Amino acid sequence: MANLLLDDGTIESDLGEIALELALLGIQLRHYDPGTSLLFLNLLDQDVLTESEKRYCVELHNSVFEFIQQENDAVWCDLLNVHPGSFN
Structure with a gap:
């Protein structure tokens, strides 16, 4: 299970949501x-x-x-x- 700590302090653990957040930074997540x-x-x-x-x-x-x-x-x-x- 992946977790992503966001700037506002929340932790995102949904892989689809993590991929969307990383895409904003130009990072493509493939699982x-x-x-x-x-x-x-x-x-x-x-x-x-x-x-x-x-x-x-x-x-x-x-x-x-x-x-x-x-x-x-x-x-x-x-x-x-x-x-x-x-x-x-």
């Missing part, structure tokens, strides 16, 4: 839900991934970003690993 990809098999259900499973996820992410990069001349992306057992 890819790996849960919709058959390529991730059951990795999302696991609490811990092996190093090779982690590399596999990063490689899939990079291939998706390459497509977006060609489509939109994107120059930067971010991959976040958020899990109930993650620190903070």
Whole structure:
């Protein structure tokens, strides 16, 4: 879940609203839900991934970003690993 702290102190957590706020700054937010990809098999259900499973996820992410990069001349992306057992 994403959160965006606005100038007026409110916190926006709706992804569509966050995308609109960022668009005002010239930032395009694209969200890819790996849960919709058959390529991730059951990795999302696991609490811990092996190093090779982690590399596999990063490689899939990079291939998706390459497509977006060609489509939109994107120059930067971010991959976040958020899990109930993650620190903070």
